[in-house]
Amino acid sequence: xxxxxxxxxxxxxxxxxxxxxxxxxxxxxxxxxxxxxxxxxxxxxxxxxxxxxxxxxxxxxxxxxxxxxxxxxxxxxxxxxxxxxxxxxxxxxxxxxxxxxxxxxxxxxxxxxxxxxxxxxxxxxxxxxxxxxxxxxxxxxxxxxxxxxxx
Numbered sequence: 001x002x003x004x005x006x007x008x009x010x011x012x013x014x015x016x017x018x019x020x021x022x023x024x025x026x027x028x029x030x031x032x033x034x035x036x037x038x039x040x041x042x043x044x045x046x047x048x049x050x051x052x053x054x055x056x057x058x059x060x061x062x063x064x065x066x067x068x069x070x071x072x073x074x075x076x077x078x079x080x081x082x083x084x085x086x087x088x089x090x091x092x093x094x095x096x097x098x099x100x101x102x103x104x105x106x107x108x109x110x111x112x113x114x115x116x117x118x119x120x121x122x123x124x125x126x127x128x129x130x131x132x133x134x135x136x137x138x139x140x141x142x143x144x145x146x147x148x149x150x151x
Contacts, residue, residue: 025096025111030129034063036088038149040118042139046106050077056139063088065120081121083133089123090138091150092116101142109140116141116148 042056050073057069065078065086078086094115101112110117121136123129 023096023099023108023111025099025113026092026094026117028090028092028117028127030123030127030131031088031091032063033084033087033089033123033130036060036063040141042141045074045137045139047073047077047137049080050074058139060088077135077137081133081135083122084131085121085133085135087120087131087133088118089121089129089131089133089136090117090119090127092119092138094140101140106138106140110138112142114143116143 037060039057039059042058043054045053045056047053053073055069056074059066092110094110094112094117096111097113099108099112101109101115109115117138117140119136119138121131121133123131123136
């Protein structure tokens with residue numbers, strides 16, 4: 001698990017984790033790429049180059065996006081990329097109580113207390129994952145209503 005806490009410690013440097021975001025305040029991990037199962041509804045997803053998608057419902061089976069509802073532009077994103085573009089890449093939990101969820105500003109929304117982030121696509125490098133893809137898409141969800149189960 002990685003921690004974005006506005007500090008680069010000697011331990012971070014030893015692991016190759018030398019990136020910071022402003023604002024800071026999240027924990028994130030590259031999950032086992034073949035283990036995510038379930039359905040999630042993202043109210044508002046910013047898809048670079050493909051505008052925004054409202055009410056994107058995705059179902060994951062063994063870590064891969066199996067299907068989606070309301071997502072023509074989402075499928076165009078997948079078609080435009082290569083590799084593990086449809087495989088879970090990252091799970092993040094926002095921890096910054098001063099960040100405010102805006103529903104479209106990824107760098108702020110992913111840090112906001114009460115949000116989770118699921119990304120698909122590439123997670124090599126500082127994520128320490130195994131997915132190789134030409135894209136990495138962060139999707140943020142406010143969890144004021146919802147539950148996240150992790151084993």
